Amino acid sequence: MEQKTHAGGRCAGRLSKDEYAKNFSDSHAPLNRVQAVIEADRCYYCFDAPCTIACPTGIDIPTFIQRIAQDNVRGAAKAILEENILGGMCARVCPTEVLCEQACVRNTNEDKPVEIGLLQRYATDGYFAKPGAPMFTRAASSGKRVAVVGAGPAGLSCAHRLAMLGHAIVLFDANPKLGGLNEYGLATYKTVDGFAQKEIEWLLSIGGIEVQTGKALGGDIVLDHLVRDFDAVFLGMGLAGVNAIGISEPQAEGLRDAVAFIAELRQATDVASVPIGRQVVVIGGGMTAVDAAVQSRKLGAEDVTIVYRRGEEAMGASDYEQNWAKTNGVKIKHWAAPKEVLVNGGQVRGVRFAYTSLKDGKLAETGETFELAADMVFKAIGQTFEAAPVGAAIALKSGRISTDDDGRTSHAKVWAGGDCRYGGRDLTVEAVEHGKLAAISIDNTLCG
Numbered sequence: 001m002e003q004k005t006h007a008g009g010r011c012a013g014r015l016s017k018d019e020y021a022k023n024f025s026d027s028h029a030p031l032n033r034v035q036a037v038i039e040a041d042r043c044y045y046c047f048d049a050p051c052t053i054a055c056p057t058g059i060d061i062p063t064f065i066q067r068i069a070q071d072n073v074r075g076a077a078k079a080i081l082e083e084n085i086l087g088g089m090c091a092r093v094c095p096t097e098v099l100c101e102q103a104c105v106r107n108t109n110e111d112k113p114v115e116i117g118l119l120q121r122y123a124t125d126g127y128f129a130k131p132g133a134p135m136f137t138r139a140a141s142s143g144k145r146v147a148v149v150g151a152g153p154a155g156l157s158c159a160h161r162l163a164m165l166g167h168a169i170v171l172f173d174a175n176p177k178l179g180g181l182n183e184y185g186l187a188t189y190k191t192v193d194g195f196a197q198k199e200i201e202w203l204l205s206i207g208g209i210e211v212q213t214g215k216a217l218g219g220d221i222v223l224d225h226l227v228r229d230f231d232a233v234f235l236g237m238g239l240a241g242v243n244a245i246g247i248s249e250p251q252a253e254g255l256r257d258a259v260a261f262i263a264e265l266r267q268a269t270d271v272a273s274v275p276i277g278r279q280v281v282v283i284g285g286g287m288t289a290v291d292a293a294v295q296s297r298k299l300g301a302e303d304v305t306i307v308y309r310r311g312e313e314a315m316g317a318s319d320y321e322q323n324w325a326k327t328n329g330v331k332i333k334h335w336a337a338p339k340e341v342l343v344n345g346g347q348v349r350g351v352r353f354a355y356t357s358l359k360d361g362k363l364a365e366t367g368e369t370f371e372l373a374a375d376m377v378f379k380a381i382g383q384t385f386e387a388a389p390v391g392a393a394i395a396l397k398s399g400r401i402s403t404d405d406d407g408r409t410s411h412a413k414v415w416a417g418g419d420c421r422y423g424g425r426d427l428t429v430e431a432v433e434h435g436k437l438a439a440i441s442i443d444n445t446l447c448g
Helices: 017-023 033-040 050-054 061-069 073-081 087-093 105-109 116-129 153-164 195-204 223-229 258-267 287-298 319-327 388-393 428-447
Strands: 145-149 168-173 209-213 232-235 255-257 279-283 303-307 330-333 336-344 347-359 362-373 376-379 414-416
Touching: 033 061, 033 116, 050 061, 061 073, 061 116, 073 087, 073 116, 087 116, 087 195, 087 428, 116 195, 145 153, 145 223, 153 168, 153 195, 153 209, 153 232, 153 428, 223 232, 223 388, 232 428, 255 258, 258 287, 258 376, 279 287, 279 347, 279 362, 287 303, 287 319, 287 330, 287 376, 319 330, 336 362, 347 376, 414 428
Parallel strands: 145 168, 145 232, 168 209, 232 414, 255 376, 279 303, 279 376, 303 330
Antiparallel strands: 336 347, 347 362
16 A cells, blocks of 8 residues: 655555554454363363352353353353343453453462453354354333433443343434444454444344434433433443543644544554554553554554553553553553643644652652653543533433442433443443343333
8 A cells, every 4th residue: 555644744554455454453363162172171160150250240151161161152152142242342352351360260379360251252253153043032012112322332232131121222322333432442453354243233133123323412312302202211322522631732733532543443444544653652541542552553653652640550451451552562651741742833743741759649740841752642541421411300420420220310211321320440341231230120110
């Protein structure tokens, strides 16, 4: 591909076709049959297994692993999917290293847990390759209609469970494609070959779910009308707002939101068409920062640095993700906060940072500064819930929707889950559980 140079040193088509194919291939190769059996045999099949307790969706992990050992792939997949309907995607992106695998008994007695995530992928991929007869079917119609707003993990999970219980669902989403962060917010190398859409197509095959895309709450649809026209409403819109970096953000070429960059890359028909700078700085310390930084390297950036205001242990990205970034040539600099985005001729040329430290338990600047040259800067310091569309009818807590454990909001007909709900960990697997529990609560409320 011919290189296309953009302003400020940014360039598309910097690498060869083979390099792009290698860089954006599946980041972790799936297990083959022999590898899966060997790994399954390492499981102790614990009673009251700590891995199951650590799983936010409560998957019976020993059972599905035992079924893999017995070559019962469909049975293994069923044990996963009946608790986590997006078990295929979660097998790819769930931070198992801090959840089920961290709790694995082998992890406490040895130095390597059972590779639960890879085994889960083996089971779900095997099932999706040859699904056979429907695994889930709808109950008799309840005569009730439920609106689900947001087709991310929480909304999809809620919609599927409600459909299975016999309710009629209308699923609204602001984007042209369903999936939320699974479609727009994950690194391209984590979910290849259009897996997110294939999984959603299978999920919708249960029937009873009408899809309406391009419909945003507060614009195309209004909460008051949904409450009036439906028997219940589930809100799973995620976090649409992007946090500011706390300093002046000049209108300059090369200063971008990391979330928008990741979405652009995921939706590109050819990753080589996405321009990247030679020197990239990513401000933030979470999974989004790592995904933006690593993909910058994979697009051909020569120097990529993540800068975080606190220490390594405070980063939102797990140790595994931090090591993944370093393995891919990303530098991580701690204890530094942005002070000024440096611009010349309308183009980003760097960032000035202040060194930070803890003083009496609070973050403070030391008075020293330094500069990092950059022709591209990504803001990755978190997202916020845009509360205006829900109006005053729904109580909030710390800027997100307040609910009980079952997802009930302050409004008798409205439930919520996923990242827009207060108190979560912003994990795909947790959002799936929110949707599932809310669906069960809605069903109990509507049908007694």
